Amino acid sequence: MNSSISWPCAALSRASLASRTTLKVGGSVEWLLEPASPQELTEAWSVAREEGYLPRILGGGANLIVPDGEHPWVVITTERMNRVFRPGMDPGPQGDGEAELFERELPPAPDPGDGASDTRLIAWAGAGMPGLVRTARELSWTGLEGLVGVPGHIGGGVAMNAGGRWGELWDVVERVRVLTPDGEVEDRLRSQCQPGYRQGNLGGAVVLGVVLRLERGNKAEIQEQMRQYLAEKSAAQPVTERSCGCIFKNPDPELSEGRSAGQLIEACGGKGLRRGDAVVSEKHANFIVNRGGARAEDVLGLIEDVRRQVLERSGVRLASEAQVWR
Numbered sequence: 001m002n003s004s005i006s007w008p009c010a011a012l013s014r015a016s017l018a019s020r021t022t023l024k025v026g027g028s029v030e031w032l033l034e035p036a037s038p039q040e041l042t043e044a045w046s047v048a049r050e051e052g053y054l055p056r057i058l059g060g061g062a063n064l065i066v067p068d069g070e071h072p073w074v075v076i077t078t079e080r081m082n083r084v085f086r087p088g089m090d091p092g093p094q095g096d097g098e099a100e101l102f103e104r105e106l107p108p109a110p111d112p113g114d115g116a117s118d119t120r121l122i123a124w125a126g127a128g129m130p131g132l133v134r135t136a137r138e139l140s141w142t143g144l145e146g147l148v149g150v151p152g153h154i155g156g157g158v159a160m161n162a163g164g165r166w167g168e169l170w171d172v173v174e175r176v177r178v179l180t181p182d183g184e185v186e187d188r189l190r191s192q193c194q195p196g197y198r199q200g201n202l203g204g205a206v207v208l209g210v211v212l213r214l215e216r217g218n219k220a221e222i223q224e225q226m227r228q229y230l231a232e233k234s235a236a237q238p239v240t241e242r243s244c245g246c247i248f249k250n251p252d253p254e255l256s257e258g259r260s261a262g263q264l265i266e267a268c269g270g271k272g273l274r275r276g277d278a279v280v281s282e283k284h285a286n287f288i289v290n291r292g293g294a295r296a297e298d299v300l301g302l303i304e305d306v307r308r309q310v311l312e313r314s315g316v317r318l319a320s321e322a323q324v325w326r
């Protein structure tokens with residue numbers, strides 16, 4: 001390990017990642033970098049590349065499995081890049097010029113003609129999804145309520161195209177600012193991107209920030225919608241346990257006779273299967289929960305057990321939704 005690297009942001013050496021993921025498993029990495037702005041992230045990326053590393057990006061760790069052991073990796077977390085602001089407002093508590101830069105470069109919203117205010121939110125990659133959903137509700141802006149109860153950062157949400165039955169994040173994305181693997185900063189409009197089912201299709205680019213376009217709505221209705229969604233989610237999913245969300249993507253309905261990944265797993269007796277403290281949730285078969293002392297090895301082994309069982313019983317090969325860093 002090269003301990004003499006001069007990083008342009010806060011940096012931790014030999015940092016454990018388990019506590020930074022919602023599943024609470026996994027090992028440590030050589031360097032964990034904590035930039036506090038898109039600019040710092042860009043600089044950290046460039047130094048890492050010069051030092052011969054291809055950094056990995058960690059958001060809220062809510063859809064991620066980090067293997068056990070010590071990894072010779074540089075990981076950049078967006079944890080400290082959590083600012084959210086509105087075009088034309090909030091220059092930032094410290095008058096931070098960079099927030100303004102992101103804002104200044106934003107083209108004006110088309111004039112809605114009815115005096116409506118600009119209903120866009122600008123969020124840096126590390127802004128928490130639950131906080132953004134609440135912010136939109138407080139502003140009486142509609143468009144994000146379908147993402148209630150989805151943990152993680154907006155950057156991870158864009159990368160994963162987080163969503164479900166009530167809509168997807170990319171439905172409200174106007175543009176993203178990304179850092180390409182070559183270190184170029186680019187703005188991409190929604191129309192230039194082809195987000196798919198649980199993937200933003202960014203070609204390895206890092207999300208630095210995002211502009212969300214919402215619509216004016218009725219606060220009481222938004223609130224009620226969120227309450228209903230959250231109640232349904234809590235009834236169906238083990239939301240209070242340690243997990244990384246859905247393990248598998250839902251297969252093509254033509255191949256699975258319309259059955260979801262969870263239904264296929266349940267049909268082959270998968271609920272309750274375990275390896276150590278990693279258990280297939282009894283509440284929702286597409287979730288693996290950590291009952292305390294699970295290791296990444298247990299989780300990864302259990303994923304393969306389930307995949308094999310479903311393939312043998314139904315002929316469907318389940319693809320992973322949760323990201324596994326190898």
Ligand SMILES: Cc1cc2nc3c(=O)[nH]c(=O)nc-3n(C[C@H](O)[C@H](O)[C@H](O)COP(=O)(O)OP(=O)(O)OC[C@H]3O[C@@H](n4cnc5c(N)ncnc54)[C@H](O)[C@@H]3O)c2cc1C
Binds near residue numbers: 125159239245
């Ligand atoms: C209880 C629970 C419920 C959940 N419910 C849902 C749900 O309803 N719908 C849903 O879609 N998901 C759900 N999830 C999964 C998770 O919340 C989402 O996938 C979320 O968007 C992940 O964001 P994150 O910041 O945690 O990403 P991470 O887990 O940190 O990262 C996931 C992937 O995105 C990449 N990434 C992260 N940040 C960036 C960035 N800035 N730029 C480029 N790549 C990046 C990472 O490298 C990694 O490959 C749930 C998870 C839990 C624990």
